Amino acid sequence: MRLPGLLSKLDAQRGQTLKRLVSESISTYASRYALAFVCMAIVAGCTAMSAWIMRDLINGVFQNRDFTLAVWFGVTVFTVFLIKGVAAYLSNIILARIGNAIVAAQQARIFRHLLGQGVDFYQQHVSADLVTRVTHNAQAARDVLQNIVTTVGRDLLTVIGLIGVMIYSDPLMFVVSGLVMPFAVLGVNRLRRRVRRLAQSEFTSLSSMVNVVQETVQGVRIVKSFGMEDRMQARMEETIDAVRQRADKIATLGARTAPLMETLGGLAISAAIVYGAWRVIHQGVDAGAFFAFVTALLLAYDPAKRLARLGVEVEKGLVGVRLMYELLDTESTLKEKPDATQLAVGAGTVAFDKVTFGYQSGEPVVRDLSFIAAGGKTTALVGPSGGGKSTIISLVQRFFDVEAGAITVDGQDVRDVTVASLRGAMAFVSQDVFLFQGTVRENIAVGRPGATEDEIIAAARAAHAHDFITGLPEGYETLIGEHGQGLSGGQRQRVAIARAILKNAPIMLLDEATSALDSESEFEVQRALDQLLDGRTSIVIAHRLSTVMRADRIIVIEAGRVVETGTHADLIARNGLYAHYVAIQFGAPDAAAE
Secondary structure, three states: OOHHHHHHHHHHHHHHHHHHHHHHHHHHOHHHHHHHHHHHHHHHHHHHHHHHHHHHHHHHHHHOOOHHHHHHHHHHHHHHHHHHHHHHHHHHHHHHHHHHHHHHHHHHHHHHHHHOOOHHHHHOOOHHHHHHHHHHHHHHHHHHHHHHHHHHHHHHHHHHHHHHHHHHHOHHHHHHHHHHHHHHHHHHHHHHHHHHHHHHHHHHHHHHHHHHHHHHHHOHHHHHHOOOHHHHHHHHHHHHHHHHHHHHHHHHHHHOHHHHHHHHHHHHHHHHHHHHHHHHHHHOOOHHHHHHHHHHHHHHHHHHHHHHHHHHHHHHHHHHHHHHHHHHOOOOOOOOOOOOEOOOOOOOOEEEEEEEEOOEOOEOOEEEEEEEEOOOOEEEEEOOOOOOHHHHHHHHOOOOOOOEEEEEEOOEEOOOEOHHHHHHOEEEEOOOOOOOOEEHHHHHHOOOOOOOHHHHHHHHHHOOOHHHHHOOOOHHHOEEOHHHOOOOHHHHHHHHHHHHHHHOOOEEEEEOOOOOOOHHHHHHHHHHHHHHHOOOEEEEEOOOHHHOOOOOEEEEEEOOEEEEEEOHHHHHHHOOHHHHHHHHHHOOHHHHHO
16 A cells, blocks of 8 residues: 555544544533533633733723723733633633543443453453553543643634734734744644654553563562563563653654744744834834734744644544554454343253364364263363363353354253353352452352352351461451462362352352362362262363262363263273373272272
């Protein structure tokens, strides 16, 4: 694409983004914006009036030597500035509150949109980039609107009012001083295009910086264990330097409007003074009109400079706004049917019928997979890592949609029921336990937010977590850090199990649920799980075969396919892949069978 065509396309995108932002915000806060505009119009009118007063002040007071008129002018000027100050205060307060409301609304909107995305969305996006979209880009929306509203509502109205004073005072002198305007417009537009390109790269670098911080904090044990402090510091400094360099370039470009406007403004003012004075001296033009014109021109100088910078400031913010809308316009690949029904759980039988699925197109993780997890029974999935076991757990919860085949619960296709009712019927404990920053009680209550204190404690007892919880400094009210910092791996696992027990769902999904427990704790929790799973549909993944031997049915998964199925005794008797795993873990199949 040629450069002119590319710039035209970028300008079109910029215009659409700006139009969308303005239309959404103005319609939401129309009444408050209207009040702010009234206040800014009063400010503009007062500024124009202060210039217009100069005409009568010069002609009436100094030429006629009327002191009484001077007192009247003094009172008038004081009143005008008092009204201007009050109006400016009100407009600033109104716009600040609108801006804060816009940031809050956009951040909530972005976060709500993120929650509505499927798991695949998060696998395709860097978390630091999403954090930047929620924080920085929402603020960019506010900054763009505030710049536009303030500059248009206050500065443009002020300049228009002062131009009216200048034209009324001396139209010819206005034409002479206005000859510099085309040069100002051309210069600012050129700067604006360069700022747009730099602002895009600044957002990218900022996201990279957040990513380095996140990786360092989340992986601090690895960083310290491998002595990576210097490498991470160097990486961070490199990213910070990239952000600084781009910020410096943007600041330099933005600052170039100052010498441009100072030079052109000085030229316009000096031309007006010289030409106006010549007309007063040689053509008898009214001296009061001349001073009113010069005063209006001087008062118009600062708002004109802000108007000139508007394009540059808006251009910086629009990059963030465009990224925000790009995220908001991303549709979830996991869509719920308009006529989706509530899942009705009876026996709780889960069936896979010729299911094929892959995270990457053309690379299936499970292939033509069929099996039935009988209602009220425990089905264990066994097999090598990467065979597709955890993927099966994800598909049951409809974190992803299958490419072929169907998954049903009591004969109901999971794609035909609401996601909320489907996941509400399941309790999930993963091998990667995630605890939220908050109290122990709050983390257990995630399983059922309305649970009573007694129910929470009962769930903790069932998960054999009550004793260690009561030993914490604040018991159930003990604050735990991000990702459960402050608790051991086994303690975090038991809190997660308590959370699942509290949910009391008819279908249980356990992915290495006892992997972080020592032998004694595993025995205690296994007894609790046996009670919990009794009579429920359960799908259990475990590398420790001791935890699945008592399952009603064991399914051996390899390369995304079912290769063996049966009870522990059946599979040992077949002397196949399962028997091989048992032999590796226990030394001899017969010993394991005992």
